[in-house]
Amino acid sequence: MPANLVVGAQWGDEGKAKVIDYLSKDTDIIVRYQGGANAGHTVVVGGNKYVFHLVPSGIIYDNTVCVIGNGVVLDPEYFLQECADLEKSGFKVKEKVLISDSCHILLPHHRLIDEVRELGSSPEGKIGTTKKGIGMCYADKMLRIGLRAGDLLDKDMLKRKLTHILDVKNQELVKYYDLEPVRFEELYKNLLSFADQIGNNIVNTIYYLNDELDKGKRVLLEGAQGTGLDIDFGTYPYVTSSNPTTGGALAGSGVNFRHLKDVIGITKAYATRVGEGPFPSEILGEAGEILRKLGGEYGSTTGRPRRCGWFDVQMLKHSIVVNGINSIVLTKIDVLSHYDTIPVVVGYEYKGKRLTYFPSQGLEDVKPVFAEFKGWKDDISGISEFSKLPPTCQSYINSLQELVGTRIGIVSTGPDRDHTIIMK
Ligand code: IMP
Numbered sequence: 001m002p003a004n005l006v007v008g009a010q011w012g013d014e015g016k017a018k019v020i021d022y023l024s025k026d027t028d029i030i031v032r033y034q035g036g037a038n039a040g041h042t043v044v045v046g047g048n049k050y051v052f053h054l055v056p057s058g059i060i061y062d063n064t065v066c067v068i069g070n071g072v073v074l075d076p077e078y079f080l081q082e083c084a085d086l087e088k089s090g091f092k093v094k095e096k097v098l099i100s101d102s103c104h105i106l107l108p109h110h111r112l113i114d115e116v117r118e119l120g121s122s123p124e125g126k127i128g129t130t131k132k133g134i135g136m137c138y139a140d141k142m143l144r145i146g147l148r149a150g151d152l153l154d155k156d157m158l159k160r161k162l163t164h165i166l167d168v169k170n171q172e173l174v175k176y177y178d179l180e181p182v183r184f185e186e187l188y189k190n191l192l193s194f195a196d197q198i199g200n201n202i203v204n205t206i207y208y209l210n211d212e213l214d215k216g217k218r219v220l221l222e223g224a225q226g227t228g229l230d231i232d233f234g235t236y237p238y239v240t241s242s243n244p245t246t247g248g249a250l251a252g253s254g255v256n257f258r259h260l261k262d263v264i265g266i267t268k269a270y271a272t273r274v275g276e277g278p279f280p281s282e283i284l285g286e287a288g289e290i291l292r293k294l295g296g297e298y299g300s301t302t303g304r305p306r307r308c309g310w311f312d313v314q315m316l317k318h319s320i321v322v323n324g325i326n327s328i329v330l331t332k333i334d335v336l337s338h339y340d341t342i343p344v345v346v347g348y349e350y351k352g353k354r355l356t357y358f359p360s361q362g363l364e365d366v367k368p369v370f371a372e373f374k375g376w377k378d379d380i381s382g383i384s385e386f387s388k389l390p391p392t393c394q395s396y397i398n399s400l401q402e403l404v405g406t407r408i409g410i411v412s413t414g415p416d417r418d419h420t421i422i423m424k
Contacts, residue, residue: 071252238277
């Protein structure tokens with residue numbers, strides 16, 4: 001059976017978790033493949049809201065096993081806290097989650113350095129990170145001075161590796177950042193305690209996933225963040241430090257590319273981003289605040305107000321190309337039930353010339369080209385049939401589909417599972 005992929009087509013927060021929730025009934029295994037506790041996936045089931053950061057959102061279904069893939073950076077403290085919170089809400093976590101022995105462990109110095117770099121940065125250097133240490137953990141992975149989940153399973157190996165890591169990182173903390181060193185004994189003890197609690201869940205998920213796929217199991221790869229935040233395809237340097245895109249899904253899970261079938265791109269009917277960085281369709285001032293309030297656009301991880309903008313066709317086309325998206329889910333269309341006309345960015349101009357692509361450099365200097373669509377003011381929240389939408393809303397959806405050139409398969413009209421239109 002195939003693996004399908006749910007990927008963010010904008011700058012994250014597109015409503016991926018709702019789609020995963022919707023698809024989970026036909027899924028056996030749900031895999032997180034990148035990012036860490038920087039993600040905030042919100043699922044509303046039966047009026048109850050659950051926010052996930054590290055644990056795949058599939059944990060709330062009895063029928064699914066959840067995998068934290070090798071591409072994730074796992075913060076033990078956050079993970080245990082999230083497990084405890086979920087178990088308090090009645091979900092079985094430890095019985096259902098598998099952690100890749102190759103996923104990197106986020107250590108206290110990663111968080112400390114992320115925070116100090118963000119606070120001390122010049123306006124030019126400030127990324128607006130979630131301060132969860134994500135970039136620092138990935139940097140150490142690439143520098144080959146990281147600790148992996150499998151290292152926790154052997155006390156002596158853990159001692160050796162942690163000694164070396166702290167020898168190097170404590171020098172950096174003290175000499176470069178003027179911070180206190182991380183104390184070995186305390187960290188070693190905490191990691192052993194983490195291994196005691198979760199050690200049985202640490203396995204080679206690469207073989208597990210491919211074997212299960214060979215046996216006919218259905219796998220859903222759950223992206224965090226989005227294409228605009230991709231370290232290679234996003235608005236560098238205002239990005240996260242991983243690849244949320246399709247290549248990252250394979251590299252971060254070990255799922256053989258031959259298993260991959262559908263790539264489902266999730267996009268809001270408008271756009272948002274958190275943190276710094278160019279955002280051509282951004283709505284500034286009071287008008288932006290109105291959309292933020294209508295959409296409840298505040299970060300589920302940091303609580304920060306999200307920057308709001310109009311739907312950007314050029315950006316979506318970029319996501320479609322980079323990810324191989326063959327089906328789109330359009331979320332939060334109900335939020336737009338307020339406007340007489342709805343602007344959409346249909347292209348960019350740079351130095352007076354129309355661009356035919358999403359540029360790797362200079363996005364902050366492009367001039368967005370707008371088209372306007374007729375709005376609707378009827379309340380459409382919860383509608384589950386396309387034909388019941390006001391004609392101007394149908395026409396907005398059809399126009400977006402035509403402009404991006406890829407099928408919109410699902411439209412979401414509200415946070416609950418039933419607030420969903422399956423397009424014929
Ligand atoms: P980091 O991932 O914490 O290093 O943050 C880098 C950039 O990615 C910042 O602009 C963050 O606001 C953004 N970011 C990280 N995770 C998310 C997410 O889940 N949703 C939206 N933005 C995110």
